[in-house]
Amino acid sequence: MTNTYNNVYINDTITIAGPYEAKGPLGSYFDKSYKDLYFGEKAWELAEIKMLTNCIEMLLDKIKMKNNKIDALISGDLLNQNISSNFTAAKLGIPMIGIYAACSTSTLGLIIASNMINSGVAKNIICSVSSHNCTSEKQFRQPVEYGGPKPKRATFTVTGAASALVSSKKSKIKITSSTLGTVVDAGIKDAFHMGAVMAPAAAKTIYTHLINTKTKPSDYDLILTGDLGRYGKDILKDYMKEEYNMELNNLDDSACMIYDINNQEVYAGGSGPACIPLVTYGYILDKMKKGKLKKVLMVATGSLHSQASVNLKQTIPAVSHAICLEATL
Amino acid sequence: MEKIKYQKLVDKHTPKENILLNALIGFIVGGFLGVVGEVLVELYSYYLHIPSKDASVFMIVTLIFIGCFLTALGFFDNLVKFAKCGLIVPITGFAHAMMSAALEYRKEGFVTGLGANMFKLAGSVILFGVVSAYVFGLLRIILIG
Structure with a gap:
């Protein structure tokens, strides 16, 4: 299904990266980065929730909007039962659409938001995603400290959270x-x-x-x-x-x-x-x-x-x- | 595109693993670990005045301790990444697999986390080790008596 939109804009974004990503070539483009993978929490799952919550709170600060002005939060992650997104939503009190499309969650969120804004049912929507290297290693692969060799074709899960405000207000x-x-x-x-x-x-x-x-x-x-x-x-x-x-x-x-x-x-x-x-x-x-x-x-x-x-x-x-x-x- | 044709396209772009080099590193490191084990057996039997059969149990416990301890300190995985099967096939690999799972699930509680998940990777080794010991023991009794 292909849709075209007349009045949908990305107004603002916030990106938070983990230590590995901050050391990468795009390190200077992220709004915030953490120096370790725990972010002061005792477990990685809690760290991911903290990172995503922090990301959305920073976006709300940046756009100077209160939670109640946001019509919906569309969020997803890799963890079972989308716990990073759902626990974040519990803290923020914004109506929540939890989605799962593995690593394509970000664009699926933007598509849902764009359709809602274009049809006029919503004005301001935050789309967010998160992933954490250690939580996904734990859930999808092997314990993080296990050093069994991986093939060259394997990938390395990005630690980071990103959120964007989508609305009908004009932007660049x-x-x-x-x-x-x-x-x-x-x-x-x-x-x-x-x-x-x-x-x-x-x-x-x-x-x-x-x-x-x-x-x-x-x-x-x-x-x-x-x-x-x-x-x-x-x-x-x-x-x-x-x-x-x-x-x-x-x-x-x-x-x-x-x-x-x-x-x-x-x-x-x-x-x-x-x-x-x-x-x-x-x-x-x-x-x-x-x-x-x-x-x-x-x-x-x-x-x-x-x-x-x-x-x-x-x-x-x-x-x-x-x-x-x-x-x- | 047919699945067979696509698999060919994928194979064309899939990087080859350095099997020979990995095997060579594994052979050398594993062999070196064998030498270390042998030295430990000799030392234990010489200084503790015990038969080498008992000393080899001491040696195994020592290697398991080293494997677990270095895993807990957080850098054994890097050694394994380099040495590959040289450290995974010997008893150190078993210790590493058990310890890494224990560290991972410790935060989910002693019973529901650590207890339930510690043998996630190493459980198969224990189960099939016991099963094969049973089978070969039975064979030995039947064949040799």
Whole structure:
């Protein structure tokens, strides 16, 4: 489903990064960063909740709005029962829509918010996501202190939280269109190789968006995928060429941008729901506001597996949602 | 695209692991750990005046303690990342797997967290170790008597 919008804007954003991300090449673009992974809490899950709460409170401060002026909070994360988002919502007292689309949660949130604002049912919506390296390692992989070797195709979950205020009030960043993706199962069972799992879903969403909005890849200054990693990015380029006969020359992947992938120990790159919004809200929007980029297609990708589905040797489905941002300078 | 064709495309872009190098590092480090174990056995039996059968139990306990202690100090995972199977296959790997799970779940309580999850990784080793010991013990009785 592709929608176009006339009056939906991203007014303000806040990004909070963990220590590893702050040391990366985009470190200076984040609003705040933590020096360790506990943030003064006793457990990582509590740390993630604190980070997300802190992120939304900083956004409310920045836009000088009270909680009761916000019509809805659309938030998601990776933890079971979305506890980071739900516990945050419990502290903030804003009507809550909890969503789960794995690492594509950020754009799914923006799509829901844009549709609500465009149709006039809501005025101000905060979209937020969070992920924490240690909570996801614990939930999806192995204990954090366990050092069993990982393959080069594995990814490193981003620690961070990002939130954005979406409203009909004019700003420099306009959301012009979006495409809600379909869940695609490409037959990959390897939970380490999430780039390969998600590339066909990203390709399908990009293709659908381009066809439905009657645009070509060259109409965009940048097509930014979520967290395919350095190998997944190459797979996507080849897949686009073979399946849809389309060249993606202006493609970049936030997994490869958030870390210095040659010098930081992150295997194929970053992953997690916070990956693409940290890069977009921190770095890309800054470039758009300075006029260096005009039209950006933000394509977040999510791998929809659980530990049980992997143990049951099921192939992994993936989903991808796209949102088009334009600078109104 | 067909799934087989896509798998080929994926394989083209999937990085190869350095199996030979990893095996070599594992062989050398694992072998070195074997030497350390042997030295410990000799030392224990010499200084404590115990038979080497008892001394090897002391050696195993020592290595388990070192594995657990370094895991708790937080840098054994980096050693394992480098040495790979050189530290995972020996008893240190078992200790590391158990200790890392214990550290991870300690905060969820002694019974519901630590107790229930400590053997998350190492549980299979214990279970199938006991099962195979039983099977081979039975075989030995049947064949040799």
